[in-house]
Amino acid sequence: MALESISLETLIIVLAAVTLLVGNVTLWRRFSSLQKRFDEQDARHRKELQMLSQSQVGMGRKLVDFELKVGKQPEPTEVAKPVAAKPQTPAITGSDDAGSYNNAVNLFSQGFTPDEVARRCGLSKAEANLMALVNKEAVSHH
Known part of the structure; x- marks a missing residue:
């Protein structure tokens, strides 16, 4: 009987370990997916910010040129x-x-x-x- 109870306890421990392993793999996949989405959005936002900055610089230059023309x-x-x-x-x-x-x-x-x-x-x-x-x-x- 002791052998049957040990094997049952071992089986429960093994099942718990497998469950934890499957849970960790699932969480890792989900985390990787979210990280990829975050990186893509971050890259897109950085590109948009760069474009806006360039637009502002361009508009600033046009305004300075305009002010110089008006100032003359x-x-x-x-x-x-x-x-x-x-x-x-x-x-x-x-x-x-x-x-x-x-x-x-x-x-x-x-x-x-x-x-x-x-x-x-x-x-x-x-x-x-x-x-x-x-x-x-x-x-x-x-």
């Missing part, structure tokens, strides 16, 4: 308010970016709104709004 303009001697009569035809169209920006700076100095400047210079409303903000900052620093 002569300052007007007096600010004239636009007459609400009939609108003028723009002298410079959007085909010449530097000319359009120069014309926009002059129009802002005369008190035109961003929408009017965008229409007259062939700029997008976003460009005109950005230029209005830069122009406002430049005027407030003088």
